[in-house]
Amino acid sequence: MSNTKPFILVTNDDGIAAPGIDCLVSALQAIAEVAVVAPDSEKSAVGHAITLSDPIRVTDFNKNDQWHGFAVSGTPADCVKIAVGALLERRPDMVVSGINLGSNAGINVIYSGTVSAATEGTILGIPSIAVSLTTYTHAIFEPAAEFAVKIARLVLTKGLPPRTLLNINVPNVPALEIRGVRITRQGMANFAELFDKRVDPRNRVYYWMDGKKAELAEGDDVDDVVIRQNLISITPIKYDLTNYEFIPELQRWIPENEKI
Amino acid sequence: MSNTKPFILVTNDDGIAAPGIDCLVSALQAIAEVAVVAPDSEKSAVGHAITLSDPIRVTDFNKNDQWHGFAVSGTPADCVKIAVGALLERRPDMVVSGINLGSNAGINVIYSGTVSAATEGTILGIPSIAVSLTTYTHAIFEPAAEFAVKIARLVLTKGLPPRTLLNINVPNVPALEIRGVRITRQGMANFAELFDKRVDPRNRVYYWMDGKKAELAEGDDVDDVVIRQNLISITPIKYDLTNYEFIPELQRWIPENEKI
Numbered sequence: 001m002s003n004t005k006p007f008i009l010v011t012n013d014d015g016i017a018a019p020g021i022d023c024l025v026s027a028l029q030a031i032a033e034v035a036v037v038a039p040d041s042e043k044s045a046v047g048h049a050i051t052l053s054d055p056i057r058v059t060d061f062n063k064n065d066q067w068h069g070f071a072v073s074g075t076p077a078d079c080v081k082i083a084v085g086a087l088l089e090r091r092p093d094m095v096v097s098g099i100n101l102g103s104n105a106g107i108n109v110i111y112s113g114t115v116s117a118a119t120e121g122t123i124l125g126i127p128s129i130a131v132s133l134t135t136y137t138h139a140i141f142e143p144a145a146e147f148a149v150k151i152a153r154l155v156l157t158k159g160l161p162p163r164t165l166l167n168i169n170v171p172n173v174p175a176l177e178i179r180g181v182r183i184t185r186q187g188m189a190n191f192a193e194l195f196d197k198r199v200d201p202r203n204r205v206y207y208w209m210d211g212k213k214a215e216l217a218e219g220d221d222v223d224d225v226v227i228r229q230n231l232i233s234i235t236p237i238k239y240d241l242t243n244y245e246f247i248p249e250l251q252r253w254i255p256e257n258e259k260i
Numbered sequence: 261m262s263n264t265k266p267f268i269l270v271t272n273d274d275g276i277a278a279p280g281i282d283c284l285v286s287a288l289q290a291i292a293e294v295a296v297v298a299p300d301s302e303k304s305a306v307g308h309a310i311t312l313s314d315p316i317r318v319t320d321f322n323k324n325d326q327w328h329g330f331a332v333s334g335t336p337a338d339c340v341k342i343a344v345g346a347l348l349e350r351r352p353d354m355v356v357s358g359i360n361l362g363s364n365a366g367i368n369v370i371y372s373g374t375v376s377a378a379t380e381g382t383i384l385g386i387p388s389i390a391v392s393l394t395t396y397t398h399a400i401f402e403p404a405a406e407f408a409v410k411i412a413r414l415v416l417t418k419g420l421p422p423r424t425l426l427n428i429n430v431p432n433v434p435a436l437e438i439r440g441v442r443i444t445r446q447g448m449a450n451f452a453e454l455f456d457k458r459v460d461p462r463n464r465v466y467y468w469m470d471g472k473k474a475e476l477a478e479g480d481d482v483d484d485v486v487i488r489q490n491l492i493s494i495t496p497i498k499y500d501l502t503n504y505e506f507i508p509e510l511q512r513w514i515p516e517n518e519k520i
Binding site for chain 1: 302304305306307308309310311312313315316317318337338341342345346367369370371376379383384385414418420421423424426440441442443445446448450451453454455457458460464465466467468469494495496497498499500501502503504505506507509510511513514515516
């Protein structure tokens, strides 16, 4: 094991046994030493949840003797925190989260466990990227894995601005059908939620949350629009949520020294 | 019941039985018709998690005949979604989330269930605010509740910019000791995580996540700095996470039509 190779932490939100993480690890091993610390089960749509009220369990995970890692009884953000804070012997040079089944574009970025893991890496000062594939079935992981390697090389060389990560969405088509790459902004089309109200065998009401993302005419520089055109989308994401433009107006609303 | 009164949805992440929500509901009833839809148990640090893999249960909750609401087996974001999508008979004019035990300032904004509920209201196009108190014990809720009413009146009159909510943190001191109000930006001081490694009675290792927020010299316009000075902090938060400034540089990294 040479310390001159970069050291990459890989995680995801589909769970350590998911095929997407396996393909990503194999591809990244060509350029880096890779550690895997990922949830022990699927943790989709957990947003940036962290586990404070429960103990966190860690178990060894061995993937067909090709790689081994740690399976964590927590969220993707927990995985990155505990990897860096307790499990890994040295600090990773980069965090790569994915490959997620299902795009993480538009408003979904806010709910995404995949993106939250990369955000957590960024919070810890480690350049981080999230990689998602635009499908839930019949996944073609290889082009996304190869593109992740390409971007990982760039990020390891050039770094990223403070508090900024890259959110990458790859269309689920063979490599030859991918038409190119676009730098995008996060789309803002809302979900139209549907709550499916049902009655269980004990006559108690429950709901399933379901919904469909609206398709807005938001422009050609938007993540969701780009991936529908078989282009790879890269959105730079930052976690300073302040709306700076609204501060002067708010200051007019509320005089500083007014008694409450 | 007059429809001329504004209609406010109140939620939180400490659970529908928490004292902070009770105080907030009582105060808001002076200016609005109030509906309460909140988690059936504590959901702190859940970030913007939503519940897609499990059914969601809803039960009636009656608070000493003073108000009644719905207790939801989900996250704060779930509560707002299901309130608007299935439970309430009309659309709220505003969402107020809180009063949270513990500040939601700086990096904590990202992990906060309280803020995520207000974010969800904003996503649904409803002006929303989050209110938190800087303590976990010996809470003095009344000044925060009164200030929430004041801001609710302003927001109901003036509205908020698109995709923007207000994140309010109130120092836990009697009203007379609150020195004023500041419009702030989200601080960026990291948590220093500690993982407390223990062995359970069956000799299995587990970890507790713990940590301490670093105190950076970030400036007098930062949320965490302001609340330590017994000032109320109001941060305008937006959920477009795009780092627009980095887009031109990224475009130089990756030519648009390069084959992947």
